[in-house]
Amino acid sequence: SGAGGAMVAHSMLKHNHELKIIILERGDHTDSLDMTSNEVDMLARLYADGALQLSRDFNFQILQGSCVGGSTVINNAVSFNLPAAVLKKWNDAQLYDAGLDETRLNQSFQYVRQLLKIKKQDENAPGQKFPFLNKGSAPFKAGIEALELDKPPNEFNVVEANIDKCFGCGYCNIGCRYGKKLSMLNSVLPDLQRDYPKDNIRIIAGCEVDKLHTSGKDITHLSASFKNGRKLDIRAKKFILSAGAISSSLILLRSNVGNAQVGKNLAFNLGSPITAVFDKVINAYEGLQISHYFLQNPSRGYIMETWFNPPVSQALTMPGWFDDHFNNMLRYNKLSSVGILVPTEGNAEIRNGGLFKRDIKYKPTAEDLKKLGDGLELAGKIFLRGGATHVMPHTLDYLELTEDNLHLIRQNVLKPGGITLGTGHPQGGNKISKDPKKGVVSPEFKVYGYNNLYVVDASVFPSSIGVNPQLTIMALADYAAEFILD
Numbered sequence: 001s002g003a004g005g006a007m008v009a010h011s012m013l014k015h016n017h018e019l020k021i022i023i024l025e026r027g028d029h030t031d032s033l034d035m036t037s038n039e040v041d042m043l044a045r046l047y048a049d050g051a052l053q054l055s056r057d058f059n060f061q062i063l064q065g066s067c068v069g070g071s072t073v074i075n076n077a078v079s080f081n082l083p084a085a086v087l088k089k090w091n092d093a094q095l096y097d098a099g100l101d102e103t104r105l106n107q108s109f110q111y112v113r114q115l116l117k118i119k120k121q122d123e124n125a126p127g128q129k130f131p132f133l134n135k136g137s138a139p140f141k142a143g144i145e146a147l148e149l150d151k152p153p154n155e156f157n158v159v160e161a162n163i164d165k166c167f168g169c170g171y172c173n174i175g176c177r178y179g180k181k182l183s184m185l186n187s188v189l190p191d192l193q194r195d196y197p198k199d200n201i202r203i204i205a206g207c208e209v210d211k212l213h214t215s216g217k218d219i220t221h222l223s224a225s226f227k228n229g230r231k232l233d234i235r236a237k238k239f240i241l242s243a244g245a246i247s248s249s250l251i252l253l254r255s256n257v258g259n260a261q262v263g264k265n266l267a268f269n270l271g272s273p274i275t276a277v278f279d280k281v282i283n284a285y286e287g288l289q290i291s292h293y294f295l296q297n298p299s300r301g302y303i304m305e306t307w308f309n310p311p312v313s314q315a316l317t318m319p320g321w322f323d324d325h326f327n328n329m330l331r332y333n334k335l336s337s338v339g340i341l342v343p344t345e346g347n348a349e350i351r352n353g354g355l356f357k358r359d360i361k362y363k364p365t366a367e368d369l370k371k372l373g374d375g376l377e378l379a380g381k382i383f384l385r386g387g388a389t390h391v392m393p394h395t396l397d398y399l400e401l402t403e404d405n406l407h408l409i410r411q412n413v414l415k416p417g418g419i420t421l422g423t424g425h426p427q428g429g430n431k432i433s434k435d436p437k438k439g440v441v442s443p444e445f446k447v448y449g450y451n452n453l454y455v456v457d458a459s460v461f462p463s464s465i466g467v468n469p470q471l472t473i474m475a476l477a478d479y480a481a482e483f484i485l486d
């Protein structure tokens with residue numbers, strides 16, 4: 001029921017009102033009004049593994065939603081188009097050979113943008129009653145301007161997002177109690193239920209798909225289970241996997257369905273924050289958790305996004321141990337933070353094995369870590385020029401840095417386990433390609449070797465796109481709908 005699943009259901013019904021669609025969602029349904037600012041409770045209720053999904057070596061945290069609406073419920077709603085250079089690479093016959101029709105895909109982007117009211121977040125927009133942009137962005141902006149980094153072709157701007165009339169409560173990553181984020185939970189899914197009879201669209205929550213069953217080239221049925229152990233078999237004409245990167249590959253692997261590419265070439269936008277300390281009150285916790293981005297052109301291999309957390313999440317990522325950590329939390333209102341996102345090489349792999357029957361094998365490449373080090377050092381410099389007394393990368397060894405010793409970031413980033421690394425943007429594992437030797441699904445999103453099985457979610461990305469992926473996933477889902485109906 002996440003970005004891919006809800007949107008493909010929407011777009012298939014848009015083309016054929018007679019369809020009967022059942023959406024199976026592993027997570028529970030949590031109404032917006034039941035969302036609170038109790039972070040521990042909400043992380044447990046809305047996130048896969050209570051936000052503790054880790055790679056095999058425990059050095060990399062992979063955040064995903066597990067609730068009706070999927071990761072769109074707990075995301076920041078930041079929306080970027082698919083960069084033209086990435087689409088070119090995807091369609092390059094020598095590389096991924098994705099075979100995507102650029103004109104049709106652009107139409108799908110436009111459609112989703114309108115449907116979800118995606119727009120630049122503007123505090124002065126008509127009807128906007130409260131200031132709601134992240135207050136921690138102001139010193140970052142000052143630093144960018146001091147370094148003259150805001151000049152074109154660089155981009156420093158307020159983000160576009162599917163958020164309408166935000167109250168600025170600052171709890172985007174644990175749902176939106178006020179329904180201002182137009183997530184699948186608050187827009188597409190309830191709109192489908194309103195617009196179609198219940199026979200056309202059913203959502204079964206708390207129901208995990210275990211396995212697909214086959215007869216020759218057909219999927220005959222799937223088996224699923226509820227948390228209390230109750231089992232369910234579902235027969236259908238067509239099956240669409242939209243369980244997100246990692247889970248969609250796992251379902252294929254568990255079912256022994258799909259070619260040798262399944263689970264391979266998993267990539268991420270690898271992220272790590274840097275926190276800046278000021279000698280004045282900033283109150284970065286007020287307002288959108290992410291409100292600005294900074295992108296250099298030509299790209300240096302990363303994007304920066306101003307990003308701050310409510311207290312529990314901030315404490316979990318705060319650098320420093322014991323007294324250092326305690327003292328940093330005491331000055332919570334004098335901090336600001338920015339996240340660096342590096343699109344990784346597709347060198348991660350998902351296997352059906354290990355302790356949790358979900359083995360995510362990943363070690364960042366030296367090249368990706370170098371880009372991260374470069375980005376963190378530049379972000380540190382920007383904050384220092386914007387008035388910070390010092391900056392703190394989220395390293396294992398506690399560092400309080402000024403311009404004189406900012407270079408220490410790079411060597412700490414390269415140390416194994418030297419810095420907090422994670423992602424909310426897993427992508428790939430079931431690549432799309434015209435060539436069955438390169439991909440798991442065809443340009444029509446059909447799993448190679450099967451007549452009635454499709455994958456529509458972030459797992460079909462041939463590579464990491466380097467910007468926040470939800471809009472691309474939704475646009476691909478709208479694009480895929482007509483092929484699936486054919």
Ligand SMILES: Cc1cc2nc3c(=O)[nH]c(=O)nc-3n(C[C@H](O)[C@H](O)[C@H](O)COP(=O)(O)OP(=O)(O)OC[C@H]3O[C@@H](n4cnc5c(N)ncnc54)[C@H](O)[C@@H]3O)c2cc1C
Nearest residue numbers: 002004026070071075076077078209244424458468469470
């Ligand atoms: C904290 C955070 C912040 C983010 N911020 C942004 C942002 O600002 N902008 C942006 O573009 N992206 C953001 N993202 C990423 C974005 O939300 C995801 O990339 C996108 O939602 C993925 O879409 P999807 O359809 O592939 O998977 P999801 O949206 O994750 O949906 C997959 C669904 O499948 C369910 N599922 C999994 N396994 C099974 C199973 N076996 N049976 C049944 N159901 C199953 C899951 O519970 C989930 O609900 C963020 C992510 C996180 C975690």
